[in-house]
Amino acid sequence: MKSLAAHLGESEEDTKKKYLTPTDAGWRIKETPNGDCVFFDDRCTIYPVRPTQCKTYPFWFKNLRSEEAWRKTAAECPGIGQGRIHTAEEILGRVHEDMGPGGTNDHNE
Numbered sequence: 001m002k003s004l005a006a007h008l009g010e011s012e013e014d015t016k017k018k019y020l021t022p023t024d025a026g027w028r029i030k031e032t033p034n035g036d037c038v039f040f041d042d043r044c045t046i047y048p049v050r051p052t053q054c055k056t057y058p059f060w061f062k063n064l065r066s067e068e069a070w071r072k073t074a075a076e077c078p079g080i081g082q083g084r085i086h087t088a089e090e091i092l093g094r095v096h097e098d099m100g101p102g103g104t105n106d107h108n109e
Helices: 002-008 012-019 067-076 088-099
Strands: 020-023 026-029
Touching: 002 012, 012 020
Parallel strands: none
Antiparallel strands: 020 026
């Protein structure tokens, strides 16, 4: 939160009010009506300070639970298939990080 607020040049309280929404697990970045992140404008505008939610994408459990889910995610994300190939260990590490200490995260449903 601190790094995001500093990056935006705003207080933490203003950053929370404008850009975040509370969840059972903490805070989540708001989305636009079409489902895009509010910080996405042809690219990530907060990339240097992006939260774990973003660092672990697209390796979220919900995207990896089936080939169909992965194909759907790949169709929506132009970056999939464009970078280096990740090992199974890296992907599992990201899934574990994404799931958090309680074993779930609100975007895993």
